[in-house]
Amino acid sequence: MRRFLPTAFTFAGDALDAGNAVCTETACPECHLKVPRLMAMRRPVSLSIFGSPSSGKSYLLGAMSHSLRRCLAPYGLQFDDVEIEANANVLEYERRIFAQPSQDRWVYLDKTPETSPDLYSEVWFGPRRSESGAELKRNKRVFPKPFIYRVEATPVHPTARNGGDVGRVVCLYDNAGEHYQAGGDEYSSVTGHLRDSQGLIFVFDPTQDQMFRACCRERSGDRQFQDNKVDTQDVLYGNVMNRILTLRSMLPTARVQVPMVVALTKFDAWSFLLGDAGLPDVWRDVPQPEGAEGTLRVYDPRVVRDVSNACRNLLARVAPHVLSTIESRCDAGGIQYVPVSATGGPAAGRTRAADWPFAPEPPPPDDYDYFLAGSIRPMWAEVPMLVLLHAAAPQLLPAVDD
Ligand SMILES: Nc1nc2c(ncn2[C@@H]2O[C@H](COP(=O)(O)OP(=O)(O)OP(=O)(O)O)[C@@H](O)[C@H]2O)c(=O)[nH]1
Numbered sequence: 482m483r484r485f486l487p488t489a490f491t492f493a494g495d496a497l498d499a500g501n502a503v504c505t506e507t508a509c510p511e512c513h514l515k516v517p518r519l520m521a522m523r524r525p526v527s528l529s530i531f532g533s534p535s536s537g538k539s540y541l542l543g544a545m546s547h548s549l550r551r552c553l554a555p556y557g558l559q560f561d562d563v564e565i566e567a568n569a570n571v572l573e574y575e576r577r578i579f580a581q582p583s584q585d586r587w588v589y590l591d592k593t594p595e596t597s598p599d600l601y602s603e604v605w606f607g608p609r610r611s612e613s614g615a616e617l618k619r620n621k622r623v624f625p626k627p628f629i630y631r632v633e634a635t636p637v638h639p640t641a642r643n644g645g646d647v648g649r650v651v652c653l654y655d656n657a658g659e660h661y662q663a664g665g666d667e668y669s670s671v672t673g674h675l676r677d678s679q680g681l682i683f684v685f686d687p688t689q690d691q692m693f694r695a696c697c698r699e700r701s702g703d704r705q706f707q708d709n710k711v712d713t714q715d716v717l718y719g720n721v722m723n724r725i726l727t728l729r730s731m732l733p734t735a736r737v738q739v740p741m742v743v744a745l746t747k748f749d750a751w752s753f754l755l756g757d758a759g760l761p762d763v764w765r766d767v768p769q770p771e772g773a774e775g776t777l778r779v780y781d782p783r784v785v786r787d788v789s790n791a792c793r794n795l796l797a798r799v800a801p802h803v804l805s806t807i808e809s810r811c812d813a814g815g816i817q818y819v820p821v822s823a824t825g826g827p828a829a830g831r832t833r834a835a836d837w838p839f840a841p842e843p844p845p846p847d848d849y850d851y852f853l854a855g856s857i858r859p860m861w862a863e864v865p866m867l868v869l870l871h872a873a874a875p876q877l878l879p880a881v882d883d
């Protein structure tokens with residue numbers, strides 16, 4: 482399809498192309514990538530999720546969007562995809578984790594690749610090859626494809642009566658963990674979204690931290706405490722904070738002032754460190770205002786803050802170096818520590834193509850942890866998003882006063 486600046490329009494306002502056909506799709510004038518039309522009509526909230534490889538980002542994203550689709554209706558909000566095509570990847574995560582035909586199915590997600598046309602768009606600004614035929618890498622930019630959600634108020638939303646326009650488009654950027662490691666962003670803009678991000682989710686995986694592992698190895702059966710995946714997540718975090726400051730033209734001594742959720746993943750594997758009490762509901766049902774019938778669900782930020790304080794104390798005790806790294810680079814007032822579990826329990830085993838029980842399907846690659854479909858129960862997977870929506874678009878999510 483050709484991109485063009487329209488000069489002729491129908492009476493309804495749609496563009497006409499050179500052949501007089503009606504065009505309804507829109508694209509960015511700079512990079513020519515497709516941009517959903519809704520982006521011009523609703524204010525966007527742009528969020529970035531980052532964490533080391535295998536920290537649980539993809540599982541969390543799948544569980545988060547699955548939970549959000551279900552939990553937002555009582556708040557008077559409708560949550561869905563702006564375009565199925567743009568969200569194909571996260572829909573695939575959701576399908577694989579939650580839409581298996583039977584309870585005993587094996588569930589696993591592939592590692593997010595560092596390059597893939599499904600996840601990133603390559604754009605050439607200028608010629609692709611020099612006269613000698615060499616690829617001109619400096620002309621290439623790689624953009625991650627965001628997941629784009631639409632959050633709209635329904636008639637029971639508190640603003641519905643006065644006709645307020647609170648609807649938002651949420652753009653969520655996910656990368657392979659490697660892009661945030663030193664040198665992972667060479668020649669491209671894969672992490673350029675950090676410049677405009679209105680909220681950050683730092684996925685911190687306690688099972689990859691030396692100090693947490695020492696505390697948990699005896700008491701947890703999760704095999705992730707035994708394997709040899711250990712990552713210096715604080716180094717990756719520092720690297721991301723540096724990139725944010727550079728991209729925003731701030732001094733290296735400045736603190737990042739963006740609301741941030743530190744998502745402590747795989748909570749099922751270390752919940753005993755918080756006392757095994759389970760996680761409370763983050764909402765309350767209150768009577769509808771002005772005597773209208775029924776109840777309205779409101780988000781209670783105090784519940785999250787209490788749990789966040791407990792997690793912060795835990796970090797201070799078990800991994801003080803992590804806590805001080807986090808709070809020395811980002812404004813501590815805007816940080817919430819949120820325990821999350823995408824699966825609600827440990828992996829059931831490790832895949833081996835030879836043992837794959839579902840004959841007609843292609844067997845998975847060897848050595849992925851798999852879960853059983855029937856045992857997946859996410860915990861607080863939607864909370865990081867609620868926290869950031871509450872911070873970035875306070876009108877949107879009905880909440881009790883702080
Ligand atoms: N116990 C437990 N394990 C989890 C959970 N979520 C993810 N995992 C495990 O963590 C591993 C990595 O998860 P991914 O979501 O693929 O990690 P990622 O951060 O997307 O990794 P990259 O794509 O490599 O950047 C998976 O193989 C799962 O076995 C959870 O909630 N609980």
Ligand SMILES: [Mg+2]
Nearest residue numbers: 538539592593
């Ligand atoms: Mg991933």
